[in-house]
Amino acid sequence: MKILVPIKRVIDYNVKVRVKPDNSNVDLANVKMSINPFCEIAVEEAVRLKEAGTATEIVAVSIGDKSCQEQLRTALALGADRAIQIDTAESLDALNIAKLLQKVVEEEQPQLVILGKQSIDSDNNQTGQMLAALTGMPQGTFASEVVVEGDKVNVTREVDAGLQTVALNLPAIVTTDLRLNEPRYAKLPDIMKAKRKPLDVKAAADFGVDLSARTTIIKVTPPAERQAGIIVESIDQLVDKLKNEAKVIS
């Protein structure tokens, strides 16, 4: 089976973001960028399915300007076979991303699409579900285990009360949670090899999708700062403070 893995270039998860002084957005100038951690888990899961003989081809796709080719090369180094960059300078709403991916799904006809459950920048948690709706596919979101069996995939999902397993007809959409796998590090020979793997560039405007914005950001502000409190010397002092100062225990 063919697996499609959409990935996103985001701020590295170790970087603490700063809001721009004009409150227009966060400041991403000269900030380290990486593949979104959940997307990396998606790539790893696809590679494991290929290593297990379940998958035959892995196609990575990213939507953004030329810089996201860096993350596509990362996916290729991790084991994807080829990559597609959908070129746009705009920052698109999740719905428009899903519409572009729908066109890629129509063209590539994957049996499985594996995405990260959310990107750590916009924290929307929408694209996989929207793509599932647009393609009419079932969805296994927040996956901690993915087992392909015949024409179905069983997905174990991390839910509020614990774990839930669902059986989905293929083709299906899976979105990854943190504990699905631990992504490998790309080895140097694989990084070199990735440079020669095919990477197609297509213009977003050529897909015939209305990409006009559905939301606008009015402003972005830093969160209310929490004042660091005091260091107490003993449990007795802590209990006293909680009872008599904060009044949160009796």
Added chain:
Amino acid sequence: MSILVFAEHDNSSLKADTLKTVAAAQAIGGDIHILVAGSNCADVASEAAKVNGVSKVFVADNPAYEHQLAENVSLLVTELAGDYEHILATALTTGKNFMPRVAALLDVAQVSDIIAVESADTFVRPIYAGNAIATVQSLDSKKVITVRSTGFDAVATDGSAEVVALGSATDAGISAHVSDEISKSERPDLGAASVVISGGRGMQNGDNFKLLEGIADKLGAAIGASRAAVDAGFVPNDMQVGQTGKIVAPDLYIAVGISGAIQHLAGMKDSKVIVAINKDPEAPIFQVADYGLVADLFDALPELESKL
């Protein structure tokens, strides 16, 4: 202007988070209806009918909705959507799962995880794990919204709404429920508890979480964990507090052996009072804690339990 609120429930009782999502609906303003989709969920419907500010409760009681599979629930909500300008669900795993599907079927954007309402089309939501707060305007005619319940105060429950049963059910027939592994606990729900005590990697193993239990019992607290503790296999995933786990805002949050990665802070920094117990005085958790105690947790926890 009408608003549809999707009820969070387990087929037997209404989750308290729904009362906060109704509060968000009230902040938007309009005639508020609740949808209860489930199976044998009559009790949930009668609870929902008591929620203040709600005029009507629709009940879709059918086996197709028992496990609230996104494929089926999204079709139900989309069918009802015509009459509403706003559709709200709580940003818990059910709402997060099916709501974007509704938005895409309606061809509108979704605004996720709102913590405040500025106006009928403008909402406030955290981005970058809460390290920035965005004010976002939706340009679509219908607004599909998930609500972070910690941003709103629960409405009261002395109302009396009309309950209307919905007849037909839609089974998309492309997905099926296989099994659940539900963690059973006598303690309050993490999301609803007024006190939460969480352990991190410093707990060293799952057995040591017992040290938190005595304190939790005395305080009526829920027990949580950091991602590090869950990843290390100390405790199950449903205990995780953080950017991708549960978002909590109790009156008192006690962080034990948790260093305070930004992903963890994203899940608890709106708590009213934060206590940190950590043996590393440089741990970032102390920068958000109201009361910090630099101590070995294996000494501090038994002493704390004995003095409460």
